[in-house]
Amino acid sequence: MTATGTDAVELQGVDKTFGSVWALAGVDLTIGAGEFVSLIGPSGCGKSTLLRVVADLEEPTAGSVAVTGTSARQARLDQRYGIAFQQAGLLDWRTVVENVELPLQVHGVGKAERRRRAVELLELVGLAEFAGSRPAELSGGMQQRVAIARALAPSPRLLLMDEPFGALDEMTRERMQAELLRIAGETGAAVLFVTHSIPEAVVLSDRVVVMSPRPGRITEVVGGRRPPVSGDDRAADTLDPDAVEDVRETAAFFEAVTAVREALRKGAATDGPAA
Amino acid sequence: MGSRDRRRLRSAAWAVAAFALLVVLWELAKLVLPAGGVTVGGTRVLPRTDDAAMPHVWTVLARLGAPEVAGAAEPRSVGAAIVSGALFTLGLALGGLVLGGIAGMLLAVLMQRFAVAEKAVLPYVIASQTVPLIAIAPLVAGWGGKIAIGGWAWEPWASVMVISSYLAFFPISVGMLRGLTSPRKADVEMFRSLAAGWWTTLLRLRLPASVPHLVPAVRLAAAAAIVGAIVAEISTGTRGGIGRLIIEYAQSATGDPSQMYAAILGAAVLGLVAAGAVGLLELGLRRYRGSVA
Ligand SMILES: Nc1ncnc2c1ncn2[C@@H]1O[C@H](COP(=O)(O)OP(=O)(O)OP(=O)(O)O)[C@@H](O)[C@H]1O
Ligand SMILES: [Mg+2]
Numbered sequence: 001m002t003a004t005g006t007d008a009v010e011l012q013g014v015d016k017t018f019g020s021v022w023a024l025a026g027v028d029l030t031i032g033a034g035e036f037v038s039l040i041g042p043s044g045c046g047k048s049t050l051l052r053v054v055a056d057l058e059e060p061t062a063g064s065v066a067v068t069g070t071s072a073r074q075a076r077l078d079q080r081y082g083i084a085f086q087q088a089g090l091l092d093w094r095t096v097v098e099n100v101e102l103p104l105q106v107h108g109v110g111k112a113e114r115r116r117r118a119v120e121l122l123e124l125v126g127l128a129e130f131a132g133s134r135p136a137e138l139s140g141g142m143q144q145r146v147a148i149a150r151a152l153a154p155s156p157r158l159l160l161m162d163e164p165f166g167a168l169d170e171m172t173r174e175r176m177q178a179e180l181l182r183i184a185g186e187t188g189a190a191v192l193f194v195t196h197s198i199p200e201a202v203v204l205s206d207r208v209v210v211m212s213p214r215p216g217r218i219t220e221v222v223g224g225r226r227p228p229v230s231g232d233d234r235a236a237d238t239l240d241p242d243a244v245e246d247v248r249e250t251a252a253f254f255e256a257v258t259a260v261r262e263a264l265r266k267g268a269a270t271d272g273p274a275a
Numbered sequence: 276m277g278s279r280d281r282r283r284l285r286s287a288a289w290a291v292a293a294f295a296l297l298v299v300l301w302e303l304a305k306l307v308l309p310a311g312g313v314t315v316g317g318t319r320v321l322p323r324t325d326d327a328a329m330p331h332v333w334t335v336l337a338r339l340g341a342p343e344v345a346g347a348a349e350p351r352s353v354g355a356a357i358v359s360g361a362l363f364t365l366g367l368a369l370g371g372l373v374l375g376g377i378a379g380m381l382l383a384v385l386m387q388r389f390a391v392a393e394k395a396v397l398p399y400v401i402a403s404q405t406v407p408l409i410a411i412a413p414l415v416a417g418w419g420g421k422i423a424i425g426g427w428a429w430e431p432w433a434s435v436m437v438i439s440s441y442l443a444f445f446p447i448s449v450g451m452l453r454g455l456t457s458p459r460k461a462d463v464e465m466f467r468s469l470a471a472g473w474w475t476t477l478l479r480l481r482l483p484a485s486v487p488h489l490v491p492a493v494r495l496a497a498a499a500a501i502v503g504a505i506v507a508e509i510s511t512g513t514r515g516g517i518g519r520l521i522i523e524y525a526q527s528a529t530g531d532p533s534q535m536y537a538a539i540l541g542a543a544v545l546g547l548v549a550a551g552a553v554g555l556l557e558l559g560l561r562r563y564r565g566s567v568a
Contacts, residue, residue, distance in 0.1 A: 057464055077470045089461050093483045093563045106471045106479070 006069035007032055008158045008190030009054055014063035016049055016216075023049040025215035027063070031190050033157065036181075036226055038193045038201035038208045040260065042268065046216025047194045051160050054192060055083055068157050079107055081158040082151030082189075086166045088143035090135035096146050097122060097131035103153040114153075121149040124183060141172040145179065152187060159184070159191045166196065177204055178244040181227065198264075202256045203227070203247055210260060212267030220263040225253045283554070290547070298332050305329055330533040335540060338533040353534055357541035360517035365545055367432055367516065368504040371439025372497055378440065379447030379496075386448075387455040387481065388473065397452075404445045408503065412438055412510040431513040435504055438511075442503035443496040450492025454485020486563035493556065497549040505542060517542050 009031040016024040023046040031037045039047045052058040053065060056072035067075035075081060082103070090099045097118045104114035122128045125145040127138075135143055144164055151159055164180075165173045177200060184191050195201050201208045205224030212219045227247045247253050305324045312328075313321035322328060339354035382400065386393035415437050419429040458480050466476045508518030517538060524535040557564075 055468055057467060076468060079470060081468075083465070083468045085461055085465075087461055089459070089465055091462070091480070091483070093486075102479070103469050106466070106469045106475055 007066070008035065008068055009192060010064075010066040011050075011054070012064045014050075014053060014065060015061045016046070016053060016058065017061050022215035024053070024060070025217045027216075027218055029209065029218065031158075031192060034184075034188050034190055035207070036184060036191045036193065036205045036224070038195055038205040038224065039211060040195055040198065040201045040208060041211030041216075041264070042213055043196075044216075045211045045213035045267075047211060048162055049216065050211075051162050051192060051194055054158075055081060055160050075158075079103060079154035080156055081160055082154065082156040083160040084144070084147045084151045084162070084164045086163040088135070088140075088147040090143055090146055090150075092135050094135075095131065096127065096133050096135060096138070099135065099146055100149045100153055102150060107154065117153065118149075121152055122146075124152070124186070125149045125179065139172075141168050141176060144168065144176065148180070148183065152183065152189070155187070157189055159189050159193075161191065162194045163196065164193075165200070173200070174244070180204065181244060198257050198260045199248070199253075202253060202260060203244060208256070208260050210263040210267060219267045222256060222259045222263060225250070225256050283558075301329065301332060305331070327532055330536060334533045335536045338531075338537050353537055356520060357517065357538055360515065360520040360538075361541045361545045364501070364504050364508065364516035364518060364542075365548065367435045367508075368439050368497075368500040368545075368549070370436040371441075371504060372443045372493075372500040373440075374436065375440035375443030375445075375496060375500065376447050376493070379444040379449075380451050382444070382448045383451035383455055384477065386452050393452070400445065400448055403441070408438065408442070408506050409510055411441065412507050415441075415507075416511045431511055432515070434511050435507040435513050435516070438507035439500045439503035442499040446492045446495040446499065447489070450488045450495075451485055454488030455481045457488060458484045483563050486560050490553070490557050490560065494550065494553045497553050498546060501542075501546055501549055517545065 007030050009029065011027050011029045014024055014027040015022075027050060029037075029050075039050060041047055049058060053060050054067060054072060056067075056076040065072045068080045070078075070080075090096075091102070094102070097115065100118040100121055101114045104117060109117075119128065119131060122131055125148055127142060127145055127149070130138060130142065135146065138146065144167075148159075148161075148164070151161075165176050168176060180191075181204060191204075193201070193204060195204075202222075202224050204226060206226050208222045208224050209218055210220045210222065211217065225247050227243045308321060308324045310323065310325040312319050312323040326334070339357070340352055342350040343353050343356050382396065386396055412434070416431065416434040419434045419437070422429045455477075462480060462484075463476070466480055471479070504516065505518035505521075507513070508516040509522055513519060521535065521538045521542065524531075524538045527534065
């Protein structure tokens with residue numbers, strides 16, 4: 001296998017307990033290079049925990065974790081993944097471009113080089129003209145785009161996103177989804193995306209992973225309806241937002257939404273009284 | 276002119292207005308209240324307001340230009356004596372602030388880095404401030420007197436500086452510790468995800484985040500350093516500063532209270548100068564302000 005052919009994430013039998021709370025139980029999950037996978041499930045089912053295990057922000061209690069073909073720790077040390085949370089988490093004493101530069105600065109990339117790269121990324125997320133602004137001067141959606149640009153700075157093979165659009169209004173959210181699809185296509189990065197929104201999971205993903213709580217585990221995997229935007233053949237194009245719009249109106253989209261909803265309901269049903 | 280600059284200008288204007296109000300109240304008290312003060316059942320509840328107890332503001336100001344000691348061989352005006360004393364004290368207080376600031380910040384970094392250090396040291400940091408200055412001053416002077424580094428023998432002013440730093444370090448260490456631990460968990464994790472080490476996290480996250488906590492701490496510390504320097508001058512008997520001057524003038528106050536008030540005025544102006552300097556520091560660091568709501 002070539003380096004780019006290596007799976008972005010490979011989890012085998014991952015358990016995670018916090019004291020008596022069993023947050024993850026026997027999680028097996030493989031995310032291929034460039035694949036877009038969403039995690040969905042009721043609150044407290046361990047989605048964030050799973051993401052944090054991949055990010056090496058949390059040690060698994062048992063099981064094996066490989067990220068881009070190496071240990072989670074090594075992947076973190078090499079900045080092989082980029083991460084974005086629900087809160088953009090920008091440093092407000094830095095300008096927008098300086099925020100995007102942060103990962104490169106931490107990794108000792110020279111000033112000119114990291115500035116060049118940061119400006120390039122701001123163009124990618126459509127915020128080039130705000131390079132010199134303060135985060136506080138930006139709207140929530142713009143801040144979130146800056147956070148995504150920052151996550152992309154080290155050219156990661158994997159993007160980890162924990163409800164990144166959770167705090168946005170519906171219109172902004174749909175725009176950001178199209179944006180994210182275009183970026184993922186252009187960079188070829190695999191994405192592990194946590195969300196509470198079924199349509200969002202379906203429209204973005206190659207696969208939707210459904211989880212259930214107590215103990216947190218994967219109950220079902222549903223095929224998503226990620227539209228074939230940009231990426232390979234249309235890489236130079238900016239995304240036609242209609243491509244995403246169109247997907248939302250197909251029968252296949254509604255089928256997938258229904259399948260995810262069913263899976264979630266089943267997960268809740270089996271939850272039942274604790275044994 | 277930004278709204279922040281305007282706000283700053285306005286607060287400066289308020290400070291001037293407050294001073295003017297104080298002068299007016301002082302003169303009003305002299306005008307309205309009986310010269311002998313107010314006595315209720317043998318207890319004096321309001322001070323005497325005659326010229327010996329409360330000289331007119333203009334008498335005090337006029338005194339600045341008069342010679343310090345009538346008929347001295349080398350006459351020096353009261354104003355010149357006060358300015359030179361104030362500068363001497365300001366220098367010591369500044370030295371104390373820098374010393375105390377460095378010590379306080381290092382201690383805060385240590386406490387942030389090692390939770391054990393925080394548990395072990397913080398109680399002593401707090402306890403240190405309950406020991407009265409009057410008890411510390413002779414101790415420091417006594418220990419200092421036994422120290423001679425290289426050819427340099429301990430001078431009394433060094434004791435003053437150390438005592439001043441002892442007061443300055445407390446607000447800075449507490450404010451700094453608070454600032455260093457102020458970043459949200461998510462920000463700390465962001466740095467961890469970037470594989471930033473402790474030092475990088477300190478430099479790029481914790482230090483910038485601590486500025487909004489540090490500036491008010493420095494303001495407190497500057498005031499504490501000046502009070503510390505003045506009291507230390509008095510209690511160690513160090514000559515040359517404004518503390519000593521106040522005492523000297525107070526001893527001759529029976530005949531000439533306006534001279535003592537002039538010295539006290541000098542000490543107050545010293546405090547204002549320090550506050551102004553901190554304001555400038557704040558201006559220089561305004562980039563880091565917004566991070567605390
Ligand atoms: N640091 C921690 N210490 C103790 N328990 C924790 C910790 N982190 C998570 N948990 C527990 O693990 C379980 C899973 O939490 P997690 O945050 O992964 O859920 P989630 O699926 O992301 O929920 P949400 O959708 O609300 O974000 C919860 O029961 C939570 O209380
Ligand atoms: Mg979560």
